[in-house]
Amino acid sequence: MTRKKERGQLIVLSGPSGVGKSTVIAELLGQRDNIYFSVSYTTRQPRVGEQNGVNYNFVSREEFERMIAADELLEFAEYVHNYYGTSLKLIQEKLSAGIDVLLDIEVQGAAKVRERCPDALFIFIIPPSFEELSRRLHRRNTDSEDVIAGRLEKARQEFREIPKYDYLVINDKVSNAVEEIAAILTAAECRVPNRSHMLAQFA
Amino acid sequence: MTRKKERGQLIVLSGPSGVGKSTVIAELLGQRDNIYFSVSYTTRQPRVGEQNGVNYNFVSREEFERMIAADELLEFAEYVHNYYGTSLKLIQEKLSAGIDVLLDIEVQGAAKVRERCPDALFIFIIPPSFEELSRRLHRRNTDSEDVIAGRLEKARQEFREIPKYDYLVINDKVSNAVEEIAAILTAAECRVPNRSHMLAQFA
Numbered sequence: 001m002t003r004k005k006e007r008g009q010l011i012v013l014s015g016p017s018g019v020g021k022s023t024v025i026a027e028l029l030g031q032r033d034n035i036y037f038s039v040s041y042t043t044r045q046p047r048v049g050e051q052n053g054v055n056y057n058f059v060s061r062e063e064f065e066r067m068i069a070a071d072e073l074l075e076f077a078e079y080v081h082n083y084y085g086t087s088l089k090l091i092q093e094k095l096s097a098g099i100d101v102l103l104d105i106e107v108q109g110a111a112k113v114r115e116r117c118p119d120a121l122f123i124f125i126i127p128p129s130f131e132e133l134s135r136r137l138h139r140r141n142t143d144s145e146d147v148i149a150g151r152l153e154k155a156r157q158e159f160r161e162i163p164k165y166d167y168l169v170i171n172d173k174v175s176n177a178v179e180e181i182a183a184i185l186t187a188a189e190c191r192v193p194n195r196s197h198m199l200a201q202f203a
Numbered sequence: 204m205t206r207k208k209e210r211g212q213l214i215v216l217s218g219p220s221g222v223g224k225s226t227v228i229a230e231l232l233g234q235r236d237n238i239y240f241s242v243s244y245t246t247r248q249p250r251v252g253e254q255n256g257v258n259y260n261f262v263s264r265e266e267f268e269r270m271i272a273a274d275e276l277l278e279f280a281e282y283v284h285n286y287y288g289t290s291l292k293l294i295q296e297k298l299s300a301g302i303d304v305l306l307d308i309e310v311q312g313a314a315k316v317r318e319r320c321p322d323a324l325f326i327f328i329i330p331p332s333f334e335e336l337s338r339r340l341h342r343r344n345t346d347s348e349d350v351i352a353g354r355l356e357k358a359r360q361e362f363r364e365i366p367k368y369d370y371l372v373i374n375d376k377v378s379n380a381v382e383e384i385a386a387i388l389t390a391a392e393c394r395v396p397n398r399s400h401m402l403a404q405f406a
Binding site: 003123124126129130156159162163165166167168169170179180182183184186187188190191192195198199201202203 | 206326327329332333358359362365366368369370371372373382383385386387389390391393394395398401402404405406
């Protein structure tokens with residue numbers, strides 16, 4: 001079911017590396033109408049298999065710095081000499097058109113979005129257990145033990161930020177996590193202030 | 204999907220006569236586990252077909268006044284010389300056992316619950332239009348034109364209380380309204396404070 005909306009909702013999704021966020025997001029986008037996944041901008045080089053406009057919008061350092069100067073970014077950060085950021089303009093266009101916008105963003109970026117867009121929905125995804133997170137990172141078979149240990153330590157730090165989020169979703173099973181996120185979005189649509197335009201006829 | 208809960212949620216459902224609340228509630232209760240519909244207490248006589256413990260708990264005036272004196276009621280009101288009220292004790296037992304409790308209650312009763320239980324979820328159900336509400340009241344074929352006019356006027360007064368509610372659900376179709384209420388309940392379960400017990404293992 002899709003009801004007409006005055007304005008889309010901004011949704012910030014965070015969670016540790018290995019929790020399965022990409023799978024959950026892909027599933028959610030497949031099930032839901034009127035939702036747009038905001039692809040980040042970066043100055044780093046594409047990896048094998050990565051597509052421009054799908055995984056990232058790949059731009060030059062000059063272009064990224066122009067975007068910073070023009071205040072075109074909702075948030076950005078520099079990691080290992082590369083910029084990563086979120087375009088504000090595209091998000092605003094989608095929200096005004098009544099389309100929800102989903103951001104996949106780590107905890108520091110989320111903190112910046114919270115300052116500028118306190119009305120966004122902040123959702124944190126956790127694994128069913130720390131051991132399961134470790135198992136999933138090992139199963140990916142892409143990282144060395146050192147890198148995995150680093151990711152797990154980073155996860156512990158990220159978990160400390162959960163109290164700043166609105167919702168906590170457990171990815172024990174992709175379908176459960178997707179169901180919970182879908183419920184959070186539907187419930188937010190039902191909030192009285194988001195439906196005040198429906199009340200005029202009853203006044 | 205049902206996840207273990209520390210504590211149930213109290214849900215207050217209001218909406219005008221004729222909006223289809225009973226049908227929506229029956230459908231919701233059939234679909235969802237761990238939810239208990241709180242049957243009101245009343246001193247009025249059962250009507251033909253009404254069952255004690257199902258439609259109402261029918262009690263004597265003496266018993267009802269004892270419950271008032273013993274502070275056993277979450278809210279109560281007197282209409283046309285009859286008392287109507289909600290038992291607090293049973294609700295507390297269910298909530299402590301991790302079971303959600305649903306109250307079907309009009310706007311004055313809801314206002315009293317809001318004072319005592321500000322953490323409850325307050326949901327108001329509206330028809331798709333005022334004309335449709337009128338059609339539904341006529342279709343029931345149980346009330347005279349005068350009574351229907353009175354119900355529609357009361358509905359207009361009730362609609363003014365909507366800004367005090369958290370959520371607005373539209374009963375254009377029973378399945379849509381049930382889906383929205385179910386989403387509101389699931390989303391509330393995902394709120395970070397309601398899941399803090401899941402975080403201990405990640406600390």
